[in-house]
Amino acid sequence: MIEFSGCPGSGMRDFRETATAAKATVDKVESRLRQWPIQMHLISPMAPYYRGADVLLTADCVAYALGGFHPDFLAGKAIGIACPKLDEGQEAYVDKIKSWLDDAEINTLTVMIMQVPCCHGLLALAQQAAQSAQRKVPIKAIVVGLQGEILSEEWV
């Protein structure tokens, strides 16, 4: 690991040794994606796959870090993805999340973020939306480590 200073979200890390040491997957992993689009600026909260659904709001990088993202986390859920550090116009995200809760009447919201500090803004957006929504649902926050380990999984 190379020492760095500055933003932890953009600091360089080199995992080649541990990544190449992992066993090769024998079976093909099927996609569990059930919708399009998925990017928060493009989705409509009233799309039928959000109605009453368990929704996964995930930071862009999570699916790359987490080897088992599709079978372990995406399976059975509707999704929206965003980058809380680099995306513009994030006020629209708050409105869409609020609409998930109040209009689409989703069952649960799971927010998945990376361990880097800049990612926590996505959870803050979700909580802001939940506070202003009329309808309450259980919200879970999952923090993913840079090498795909689950660092925490908590109801918030």
Added chain:
Amino acid sequence: VTKNPAAQMKDLLDTNIKDVIQRFPGVADVLNEYRIACVSCGVGTCLFKDVVAIHDLSSDDEKALMSGIARKIFPGSEVTVPTVARKHKPAVETRYSPPMEKLVDEHRLIKRWLALIPAVCAGLDLSSHADRQLAERGIDFIRSYADRFHHAKEEAILFKYFDQNLDIIRVMYADHEKGRALVRFMLDALGAGNREALVTGLKAYRELLTEHIKKEDEALYRWMDRNLSTSEIGKLFAEFASKDAEFGEAPKSYEGFVSQVEAKYIIEEEQK
């Protein structure tokens, strides 16, 4: 042919915990060290292996517990202790899920009433209208808030998500039925003006619910959270909200009752 100690330990995992404690009383001390309340449990039919899984001990604690138990059962022998097979890795202590948090909140109010019972019993005078009313309202709190509002959510909704034949679920149902029997006993005692019987009933109820709530808060709800999917948690949350809506403002009025009684006893204490 007598099996070796390791094989005997394995067999004991499939034995009901009360029988293990009865055969080897020293096991109770080891369980108490880990705050596992099987000794005082009124039913005690959970299998030994399920006790370990339900309490979700860390791997180190499980090893230490099982080694401690093995030393009590086979003193002087080094025994290879079996690991209990579990569906889930031991979890770091986390918050309850929102529906379980709701039930834990309701427990807090029930515990506030339970804490008042000794003071209520000490000065209870059934010839006094005020005291009879206090006793009536206290029993109504137990019947309407603790039972109809709280336990009904557990029985009609939460427990249905699990196999009804699980020992831990049957233990909870049994506790609820004991509570209901005590309510009937207390109502009869109050109707007959029998102070002694009423006080006995109130104290017995306090003891029963204190242990019951401890089992649920410390073990059952956490085990349920580990065994429910995210989707099931969402459905439970919605079903609880719907059930609560049927009761309207009544739960708040029971909170008011407990606060009034607390204030009464604080004032009486200050006036002494």
